[in-house]
Amino acid sequence: MTNLTLALDAMGGDFGPRITVPASLQALRSTPFLKIVLVGDKSQIDVHLASAEPDIRSRIEIKHTTEVVAMSDRPVHALRSRKQSSMRIAIELVRDGHAQACLSAGNTGALMAMSKVLLKTLPGIDRPALVSCLPAVNNTPVYLLDLGANISCDSETLFQFAVMGSVLSETVDKTVSPKVALLNVGIEEIKGNDQVQQAGQLLQQIPQVNYIGFIEGDEIYSGNVDVIVCDGFVGNITLKTSEGIARLLVHQLKKGLGEGFFVRLLAKIIAPRIRSLLNQMNPDHYNGASLIGLRGIVVKSHGGADEAAFLQAINLAVTEAQRRLPQMIEDRLESILLDINS
Amino acid sequence: MTNLTLALDAMGGDFGPRITVPASLQALRSTPFLKIVLVGDKSQIDVHLASAEPDIRSRIEIKHTTEVVAMSDRPVHALRSRKQSSMRIAIELVRDGHAQACLSAGNTGALMAMSKVLLKTLPGIDRPALVSCLPAVNNTPVYLLDLGANISCDSETLFQFAVMGSVLSETVDKTVSPKVALLNVGIEEIKGNDQVQQAGQLLQQIPQVNYIGFIEGDEIYSGNVDVIVCDGFVGNITLKTSEGIARLLVHQLKKGLGEGFFVRLLAKIIAPRIRSLLNQMNPDHYNGASLIGLRGIVVKSHGGADEAAFLQAINLAVTEAQRRLPQMIEDRLESILLDINS
Numbered sequence: 001m002t003n004l005t006l007a008l009d010a011m012g013g014d015f016g017p018r019i020t021v022p023a024s025l026q027a028l029r030s031t032p033f034l035k036i037v038l039v040g041d042k043s044q045i046d047v048h049l050a051s052a053e054p055d056i057r058s059r060i061e062i063k064h065t066t067e068v069v070a071m072s073d074r075p076v077h078a079l080r081s082r083k084q085s086s087m088r089i090a091i092e093l094v095r096d097g098h099a100q101a102c103l104s105a106g107n108t109g110a111l112m113a114m115s116k117v118l119l120k121t122l123p124g125i126d127r128p129a130l131v132s133c134l135p136a137v138n139n140t141p142v143y144l145l146d147l148g149a150n151i152s153c154d155s156e157t158l159f160q161f162a163v164m165g166s167v168l169s170e171t172v173d174k175t176v177s178p179k180v181a182l183l184n185v186g187i188e189e190i191k192g193n194d195q196v197q198q199a200g201q202l203l204q205q206i207p208q209v210n211y212i213g214f215i216e217g218d219e220i221y222s223g224n225v226d227v228i229v230c231d232g233f234v235g236n237i238t239l240k241t242s243e244g245i246a247r248l249l250v251h252q253l254k255k256g257l258g259e260g261f262f263v264r265l266l267a268k269i270i271a272p273r274i275r276s277l278l279n280q281m282n283p284d285h286y287n288g289a290s291l292i293g294l295r296g297i298v299v300k301s302h303g304g305a306d307e308a309a310f311l312q313a314i315n316l317a318v319t320e321a322q323r324r325l326p327q328m329i330e331d332r333l334e335s336i337l338l339d340i341n342s
Numbered sequence: 343m344t345n346l347t348l349a350l351d352a353m354g355g356d357f358g359p360r361i362t363v364p365a366s367l368q369a370l371r372s373t374p375f376l377k378i379v380l381v382g383d384k385s386q387i388d389v390h391l392a393s394a395e396p397d398i399r400s401r402i403e404i405k406h407t408t409e410v411v412a413m414s415d416r417p418v419h420a421l422r423s424r425k426q427s428s429m430r431i432a433i434e435l436v437r438d439g440h441a442q443a444c445l446s447a448g449n450t451g452a453l454m455a456m457s458k459v460l461l462k463t464l465p466g467i468d469r470p471a472l473v474s475c476l477p478a479v480n481n482t483p484v485y486l487l488d489l490g491a492n493i494s495c496d497s498e499t500l501f502q503f504a505v506m507g508s509v510l511s512e513t514v515d516k517t518v519s520p521k522v523a524l525l526n527v528g529i530e531e532i533k534g535n536d537q538v539q540q541a542g543q544l545l546q547q548i549p550q551v552n553y554i555g556f557i558e559g560d561e562i563y564s565g566n567v568d569v570i571v572c573d574g575f576v577g578n579i580t581l582k583t584s585e586g587i588a589r590l591l592v593h594q595l596k597k598g599l600g601e602g603f604f605v606r607l608l609a610k611i612i613a614p615r616i617r618s619l620l621n622q623m624n625p626d627h628y629n630g631a632s633l634i635g636l637r638g639i640v641v642k643s644h645g646g647a648d649e650a651a652f653l654q655a656i657n658l659a660v661t662e663a664q665r666r667l668p669q670m671i672e673d674r675l676e677s678i679l680l681d682i683n684s
Contacts (some may be wrong), residue, residue: 072530137590148527151535185578186492188414193493193575217582221590233535234579236527237572240559241580242587247561248479249591 003033004100004321006314010040011068011086013105013303013310017041020105021048023310028056030129031318039063039092040086065089069110071303078110079117087111091118094296096306100321101297103313105305112149115298122330124337125293127153129161130232130300131168132239132289137223141173144220144228147289148236155198158182158229162199164293165227166209167332172323177210178226183234184214195231208336288313295326345375346442346663348656349435350634353428355447355645355652359383362447363390365652370398373660379435381405381552382428407431411452413645420452421459421599429453431663433460436638442663443639447647454491457633457640462670466491466679467635469495471503471572472642473510474581474631479565483515486562486570489631497540500571504541506635507569508551509674514665519552520568525576526556537573550678630655637668 006027017040024036038045040062049057067084082088087106093099095118104111108130116128119242143165150157162180169178182200184192189200192216203211213223217238220228230238265280287309291298296321301313348369352362359382366378380387384406391399409426422432429448435441437460446453450472458470473487484509491497504522511520524542526534531542533556545553554567559580562570572580629651633640639662643655 073531074532151527183579185493185575189415190416215577217584218586218589219585220583230579233527234576237525237559237576237580238583241562241583242559244560244563245584245587246591247560249588 003035004031004318005035005037005098006317006321007037007039007092007099007102008314009087009090009102009104009106010038010045011106013301013305015042017048017321019305019307019310021045023307023314024060025049025052025056026225026307026311027314027318028059032317034318035059036232036313037061037063037090039065039090039093040068041066048186052215058288063089063093069107071107073107073110075107075109075113078107079113082110088114091115091296091298094298095119101104101299101317103299103301103317105301105303105310105313108148108300111298111300112291115294115296117323118296119296119298121293122295122326122333124333125160125164127157127160128293128298129164130235130289131292134221134239134242135174136221136336140226141169141316142220142223142226142228143169144235144239145292146230146232146235147239148232150232152233153195155195155202156325158195158199158231159202160293162203162209162211162227162229163206163333163336164329165229167329167336168292169226171325171328171332173226175226179212179224180209180227180229181212181215181219181225183220183228183230183238184216187214187216188212199229206336208339288316290316290320290325292325295330297321297325345377346373346660347377347379347435348433348659348663349381349439349444350380350656351429351432351444351446351448352380352387355643357649359386360388361647361649361652363387365649365656366400366402367391367394368649368653369656369660370401373657376660377401377403379403379405379432379441380409381432381435382410384423399647401586403570405431405435411430411449413449415452417449417451417455420449420453424452430456430460433457433638433640435543436640437461443641443659445641445643445659447643447645447652448523450490450642453640453642454633457636457638461636461638461640463635464637464668466675467502467506468494469499469502470633470635471506472577472631473507473634475514476563476581476584478563482565482568483511484562484565484568484570485511486487486572486577486581488572488574488577488636489581490574491633492574492579493538495573497537497544498539500541500573501544503634504545504551504553504569504571505548505675505678506671507571509671509678510634510667511568513667513674515568517568521554521566522551522569522571523554523557523561525562525570525572525580526558529556529558531556542570548678549680549683630658632658632662632667634667634671637672639663639667 010017031319069078069082069087087104091100094102129145130147130149131313133141136142145161166178166180169175287305289300299317352359407426411420411424411427411429429446432444436444472485472489472491475483478484508520508522511517629644629647631642641659
C-alpha cells in the first residue's frame with residue numbers, strides 16, 4: 001500500500017487536541033501506511049503524545065501554529081485574517097501536495113471558504129457541497145447534500161449538487177444509475193420554492209442523472225433513493241433533527257424499559273441489542289462529512305465528536321484518499337458535462 | 343357544556359369519506375355536545391353512515407357538494423375556481439357562524455389561501471401559520487411553526503410567528519414566559535440567512551417574548567424550549583424527517599430484535615412496551631396542525647391519516663373551539679402589540 005499523509009487541524013472542534021491527538025494515535029495504530037501531520041499548538045499537542053509508541057510517534061509530524069479559527073468567525077474574516085491558523089495550514093498542505101487529504105472539526109463556513117479559495121473547484125462546479133452518507137432502511141447508503149456549507153442555493157447550484165451526488169454514489173458504492181431526488185415539501189410539481197422547482201426542470205432534461213423527482217422528509221431514510229439534494233440550511237437542520245429524535249428515542253426507551261422488575265430484568269438482556277441498533281443510527285457514529293467538488297480532499301468532523309467519532313472521520317479521509325475521490329468525480333463529471341453540452 | 347358544531351371537509355385527504363366519516367362517528371360517540379357538518383358528496387358519505395346509531399346520526403348534517411380541491415391544485419387556482427368545493431364550504435360555515443371550527447385533510451396551500459381570504463387574519467398578523475404541538479423529552483409540549491403553509495418567510499413574518507407561538511404556549515399550556523427560539527444552522531449570531539438573523543434582532547428588542555436565540559435541529563426534542571420558529575419549507579421537512587426516522591427505528595428494532603430464539607422470546611414480551619413508546623413519538627398520533635392567526639379555527643389533518651389519527655385532529659378542533667383559541671390569541675396579541683408600539 002502506498003503511503004498516505006493526512007493533514008489534521010488538531011485545534012478544531014469543541015475539545016481540540018484532547019480528542020484529535022488520541023484519535024490520530026488510534027488511526028496510526030490500525031493503518032500502517034498512514035502518516036499524520038498535526039497542525040496546531042505544539043505544547044498542547046505534545047501533552048497527548050506522551051503515551052505514543054515510538055513507531056507510531058515516528059509517523060507523526062507537528063506543524064506548530066498558535067492561531068486558530070474561532071467558531072464565531074465569519075467565513076470572510078477567517079479567510080482574510082486567519083492566515084496562520086491550523087485550519088488554513090492543513091488545507092495548504094493538501095494544496096501543496098504534502099498531504100493527500102485534510103480534516104477539521106472547526107468552523108464549517110470558514111473551512112468551506114478556505115477550501116474553495118485554496119484548492120479550487122472542479123471544472124463545471126461553482127461551489128463545493130458538504131455531503132454525508134446516512135444509513136437508511138436495510139443499511140442502504142443514502143447521500144444527503146448540502147449539509148450546511150451553502151446556506152442558500154440557486155437552482156443551478158442544486159443541479160450541480162445533484163450531478164455530484166450521483167457521481168459519488170456511482171463511484172463509491174458502485175450503484176448503477178443512482179436514484180436522485182430533490183428534498184421538498186411535497187411530491188407534486190407545483191410544490192416548493194422557485195429554486196427547487198427550477199432545479200427539477202433542469203434535472204429532467206439530462207438523461208445522465210436518474211432524477212426521480214421531489215421527495216418529502218419522511219422518505220429520506222426509506223432506502224428508496226440514493227442521493228438527496230437540498231440547500232445547506234435545510235440539509236443541516238434535517239441532519240441535526242434526525243440526531244435529536246434518535247436521542248429522544250434513546251431517552252424514552254431507557255425510561256420506558258426501566259419500569260417494573262420483570263421488564264427491567266428482560267430489558268437488561270435485550271438492552272445491548274437495542275443500544276447497538278441505536279448506535280448504528282447515531283449520526284455521531286457516521287461522523288465525517290466531505291466537501292466535494294474540490295480539487296482535493298477535505299473532511300469535516302462534527303465539532304462535538306468524541307474520540308471514536310473523530311476516528312471515523314479520519315478513516316473517511318483515508319478511504320477517500322485511497323480512492324482518489326476528487327479525480328474520480330472529475331473524470332465522471334467531465335464525461336457528463338461533455339454529454340450535456342454536446 | 344355548550345353545543346359545538348364542527349364543519350368537516352369530508353372529501354379531503356388520501357382516503358376521503360372512508361376515513362373522515364367513521365372518525366366523525368367515533369368523535370360524536372365520545373363527545374355528546376358535538377355536532378358535525380360533513381361537507382362533500384352525499385352518496386359517498388352515506389355509504390359510511392349506514393352503521394350509525396340514530397342518536398349519533400341525528401347530530402350529523404350533510405352539506406352536499408361534488409367539487410373537491412385536488413392535491414395538485416395551485417392555491418391561487420383553488421381560491422378562484424373551487425368555489426363549491428367541500429374545503430371552501432367548510433371554511434364558509436365557520437365564517438358565517440354556522441360552525442365553531444373546520445377541519446380538512448386536503449391541500450395545505452389551498453386551505454391556507456382560502457382560510458386567509460375567507461376568515462381574515464387577526465390584527466397585527468399578516469399571514470396565518472401552521473403549527474403543531476410535538477412531544478419532546480419528558481413529554482414537554484413544544485410548538486413548531488410554520489409547518490408548510492408559508493414556504494418562504496421574511497423576518498417580519500418569522501417575528502409574528504414567534505409572538506403567536508409564545509401566546510399559544512401561554513394560553514394553551516399555561517406556560518409562564520415560554521422560551522421561544524429560531525431554528526437555525528448554528529447558535530452563533532453570525533449563523534443562518536438574512537431572514538433568520540433579522541428576525542432574531544427584532545425579537546431581541548421586545549421583552550414580551552422570552553426569546554432565547556437560535557437553536558439547531560438536535561434541540562427540537564430536547565424539552566429545553568417551548569416554541570420553535572422557522573419558515574414552512576424548513577418546518578415541513580423537519581417534521582416529516584422526524585416521522586421518517588421514527589419509522590426507520592421501528593424497522594431496525596423489529597429486525598434487530600427478531601434474531602435468535604431467546605432474544606425473540608424476550609422481544610415478544612418487551613415489544614408492546616417498545617411499540618407504545620414508538621407510538622408516542624409517531625407524528626401520526628399527534629395528528630392535527632392548526633392554522634393560527636386567523637379569526638376562526640382551521641385544523642389541518644395529515645393527508646394520509648388513518649381513522650385514529652383523523653379522530654385526533656377532530657379532537658384538536660373541538661378543544662380549540664372550547665377554548666375559543668382565536669379570541670384568546672387576539673386578546674394577548676393585542677396587549678403585546680400595544681406594548682410594543684407604545
